Amino acid sequence: MSHDKIFVKKYASTILNHKSKFKNLSVFCLIKTHPGNLVNKKALLSYELWGSKCDNYRYTTLLPENLRSKNYTNTQTIEAFEDIYMIQPKGLVKETHDNLTFKMYNSMIYVYEKFPKYDWYYISDDDAYLDVKNLKEFLRDKSWNEPITYGFNLNYNIKNGFHGGGPGFVISNAALESIVKEMQKDIKNCPDEGVDDVDISHCIRNYNGKIGKSIDERGRERFLGFHLMTHFRGEITDWIRECSQNVQRGGLDCCADQLIASHQRNPKDMLRLHLAFEFIRNISSLYEDYFGQNKSILFKDIIKMYLLIDDIESDQNNFYKYDKFLEFSKIEITDFLHRKNKTYKC
Structure with a gap:
């Protein structure tokens, strides 16, 4: 057998083993978007980079008129497909920040009624970047039957x-089920202050849902509330530090090796992070295939590759500016508070 055939066989076996590793764990992705991001293809990019790797998904949005049937009525949730699968939840007549909670509640009810068998439900905007493999690895020893959330x-x-x-x-299946049952009785059983992430968490806590910890054993974040570079540079705002x-730390102490998600916002930033993950994983796979070496994927490698890709794209040489960050000391909240007189209500 030729060396090329051996390599292909090993690579196919690696893919098969990865799939079987998570064969009993399923994740449904409910992704918020809006008509503007359908036009500029931002929603499509998030689908191509990570949404397509979820076990199932729906984008939730006010649908363009050409995707609504002639018999359209806003009393029912409607589905459409154009590049991606989308739903327009019932009652949604316009896209505004004030009605975002209402939009998400009705989307969650619809998704659970139609797709009730998934272990976990990931909810995000289309400007987040999700690494589905790391999410599933994190959830592998967690119980979907426990009402709990992570983020x-x-x-x-x-x-x-x-x-x-x-x-x-x-959100675990059990947590989603508990609030959907209450909203089916009366959607006002869950609070609606117009801030969907707060409202959804508030609703889950009201019905005994737990808030889980997703930091790694060294206290580093797996879910990044802001841009990757904001965390890396230690530029977290005062309010967030205290609350x-x-x-919250800077440098290599900011982020877990098993990074799950980041709020990248800019499509090019999202692509850079995706390419960094793919490049480092490919290197690790090649070392394992050719030399039998198991090379761990570390955050320091991800951030280095991210910075280099940025330089390649912009034809710059800014990587050297970040040398000091590669050995950055911890920025602790306690130290920060000693330097600040202002306090924040959390």
Whole structure:
């Protein structure tokens, strides 16, 4: 057998093993978008980079008129397909920030009624970047039958805090079921203050849902509430530093090796992070195939590749500016508070 055939056989076996590893764990992705991001293809990019890797998905949006049937009525949720699968939840007549909670509640009810068998439900905007493999690895020893959620943890005036919506958050089947049953009785059983991430967390806590911890063993974030570089540079805002449930750090201490999601916002930034993950994973796979070496994927490698890809794209040489960050000391909230007189209500 030729060397090329051996390599192909090994590579196919690796893919098969990866799929079987998570064969009993399923994730449904409910992704928020709007008509503008359908036109500029931002929603499509998020689908191509990570949405397509979910076990199933729907984008929720006010549908363009050409995708609505002649018999359209806003009393029912409607589905459409144009490049991606989309739903327009019932009652949605315009896209505004004030009605975002209402939009998401009706979307969650519809998704659970039509797709009730998934273990976990990931909810995010289309400007987040999700690494589905790391999400499933994280959830592998978690119980979908426990009413619990995971994400970027912040304290607020609700019991036990909430998950910041930027990187998205994941809800167990049991947690989603508990609130959907209440909303089916009366949607007003869940609070609606117009801030969907706070409202959803508030609703789940009201019905005994727990808020889980997603930091790694070194206290580093797996869900990044802000842009990757914001966390890496330690440029977290004062309010977030004080109200975060976890210590916010800069440099290599900011982010877990098993990074799950980041609020990238800009499509090119999302693509850079995706390419960084893919490049490092390919290198690791090649070392394993050719030399039998198991090379761990570390955050320091991801951030280095991210910075280099940025330089390649912009034809710059800015990577050297970040040398000091590669050995950055911790920025602890306690140290930060000693330097600040202003306090924040969390």
